[in-house]
Amino acid sequence: MARARSRYVCSECGYETVKWLGKCPSCGCFGTINEEPVAVKSRGTGLSSQVMPQRLNEITTQTEDRTLTGLKELDRVLGGGLVSGSLTLVGGYPGIGKSTLLLQICQRLGEQGKKILYISGEESPRQIKMRADRLKIHTDMLKLLSETNMTAIENAINHEAADYVIIDSIQTVYMEEVTSAPGSVTQIREATSRLMHICKGRGISVIIVGHVTKDGSIAGPRVLEHMVDTVLYFEGDKTASYRLLRAVKNRFGGTNEIGVFEMTGEGLKEILNPSAYMLNDRPTDVSGTVVTCTLEGTRPLLIEIQSLVSFTSFNMPRRMSTGMDFNRVTILIAVLEKRAGLQLGSYDTYVNITGGMRITEPSLDAAVAAAIASSYRDMPIPADTVIFGEIGLTGELRAVSMAEKRVSEAARLGFKHCIIPRANLRDNFSIKGVKITGVSNVSELLYALQ
Ligand SMILES: Nc1ncnc2c1ncn2[C@@H]1O[C@H](COP(=O)(O)OP(=O)(O)O)[C@@H](O)[C@H]1O
Ligand SMILES: [Mg+2]
Structure with a gap:
């Protein structure tokens, strides 16, 4: 049987095939599949490939040299x-x-x-x-x-x-x-x-x-x-x-x-202090801005979330987000309408994470909801407040990981009040100088901000 002497490789993703294709099935790019010759390797005699496995406990280890x-x-x-x-x-x-x-x-x-x-x-x-x-x-x-x-x-x-x-x-x-x-x-x-x-x-x-x-x-x-x-x-x-x-x-x-x-x-x-860096030039005493604490790896990071809710006379209000998932924002708007009674249907809603950060962590939800509500009601959130928690579709605030670490980071930067999911209060921690409020759903969250 004749053996294939060339293969076809996608220059974008490295996908290999035996025949040429116009569109790469793996990455979907057009015209990226190129022919490449296959080097024929000799099989060898197999004598030199006699190897012995080692017993796990006989292997000595040493810590890596760093x-x-x-x-x-x-x-x-x-x-x-x-x-x-x-x-x-x-x-x-x-x-x-x-x-x-x-x-x-x-x-x-x-x-x-x-x-x-x-x-x-x-x-x-x-x-x-x-x-x-x-x-x-x-x-x-x-x-x-x-x-x-x-x-x-x-x-x-x-x-x-x-x-x-x-x-x-x-x-x-x-x-x-x-x-x-x-x-x-x-x-x-x-x-x-x-x-x-x-x-x-x-x-x-x-x-x-x-x-x-x-x-x-x-x-x-x-x-x-x-x-x-x-x-x-x-x-x-x-x-x-x-x-x-x-x-x-x-x-x-x-x-x-x-x-x-x-x-x-x-x-x-x-x-070395990214939280302080991210919060530079933060406006205070205006509606639609709030600070949240996300975790990047094991490291808490305080960032500012901004929202602008403005009246529109169009039938289709605009929703936009920078720095976080757009779909997540639409879900939060729906939750705010249904569970907290905010009439956002005739308002354009914009959400922005400042500093060009991109965050995918769901603990952001509560702060985004709070920023939207703050802009909608035109009521500023106190500048010394940090909010975090995941929001579910029934409007409940779900616990997040390492709540204590997040609150400590907030305390380190001089914040005085943290609004966190009530379920996280079970961890039973207290941080000196910080008032911790536990809330269990969006209505309670918005009530705590009044
Ligand atoms: N004279 C300069 N002063 C300040 N910043 C500079 C200067 N020259 C280059 N940079 C910064 O360094 C960046 C280029 O970094 P470089 O290490 O060459 O990137 P890469 O190797 O990833 O392509 C530029 O985008 C610019 O921000
Ligand atoms: Mg370079």
């Missing part, structure tokens, strides 16, 4: 520093600050006597030097190389015997043996797999930069995520100066931590 990067926010996201011999992928939109972040950690790594090799396929050593000057990086342990050929990169890594290798970016690396174009899924996958062998074989820590495409996936997309030990995404709003670093996958720590940075002329600065 190096602090000097950026506390990054170290926390990594679960306590960079693990030696690990492969890390840093993804994000072009221009978000990936190269800046990685160049910044070189200084501290260099101070700890680690040799670093920074391989860039996008910028010349001069450009990187200019950035390094701006970021005040002057370590002697850092070497730069402008190269895109994988064989040359491998030779350089062998020759330099560096402890850390940074590849900026994987999309520019190409392997001569692979016939498809640089940046294609096959190239990226093969290059990463080669880097993985280098990394695991020699105990070198490799950090790979991957640009994210328009639809938000790492180009040559998800194909890299399963190969690497840690996947970090760098995100942020184009208009805001803060950046969020999120671990999507981590073989050496949790995945729900976030790091918050601010992009400045001297590079990325850690924001």
Whole structure:
């Protein structure tokens, strides 16, 4: 039987098929499926593949050897520093600050006597030097190389015997043996797999930069995520100066931590107190604004929710939301109409989470409902009040996780009153200086605000 000599791979999502298709069945993109030859591998004799499994209890373990990067926010996201011999992928939109972040950690790594090799396929050593000057990086342990050929990169890594290798970016690396174009899924996958062998074989820590495409996936997309030990995404709003670093996958720590940075002329600065940062310039004594406490990972974060409810003479009132799920907002409006008697049918309703944050946590519900009601009645909510809780379809306020932690964060920033789901009072905690009110449904919530 004739064997297939080529396969067809989608350049967007990496989907493979044996015949050409106009539309990718996996991601739905048109015209992205390209032919790629399959390298025929020899089967071998099978003699060298005799391996013995090991007994679990005979395997000795040692705690991973970690190096602090000097950026506390990054170290926390990594679960306590960079693990030696690990492969890390840093993804994000072009221009978000990936190269800046990685160049910044070189200084501290260099101070700890680690040799670093920074391989860039996008910028010349001069450009990187200019950035390094701006970021005040002057370590002697850092070497730069402008190269895109994988064989040359491998030779350089062998020759330099560096402890850390940074590849900026994987999309520019190409392997001569692979016939498809640089940046294609096959190239990226093969290059990463080669880097993985280098990394695991020699105990070198490799950090790979991957640009994210328009639809938000790492180009040559998800194909890299399963190969690497840690996947970090760098995100942020184009208009805001803060950046969020999120671990999507981590073989050496949790995945729900976030790091918050601010992009400045001297590079990325850690924001160690993001709640205070988010609440800067907050208006007081106006209706339609309230502070809530959400959890990002294990970290409580205070943010401001704003709403504007304005009369409309159109039959179809407008509903809009920025920073949270639109459908969630429509549900909350329906709940407010039905369970709390607010006549929102002839009002446009806008909801905004300030600072360009995007929050998916349902504990936001109570604050959104309170902000809408406040704007509708034109009654300001006291500026020292924090509200959180999930709202169900019957209008009930449901308990949220780690209520005590959220209230403590509010107390730390000087808030005096917390309105929380009554079910959370069962945790039986009290925080000095904060009055805690438990409410069990939306009507009680709105009553507590009067
Ligand atoms: N001279 C400068 N002063 C202040 N900020 C700058 C300067 N140059 C670049 N930046 C910031 O750095 C960002 C580019 O960061 P970079 O690390 O090159 O991104 P990436 O590697 O993710 O594409 C720019 O979007 C800009 O915000
Ligand atoms: Mg860059």
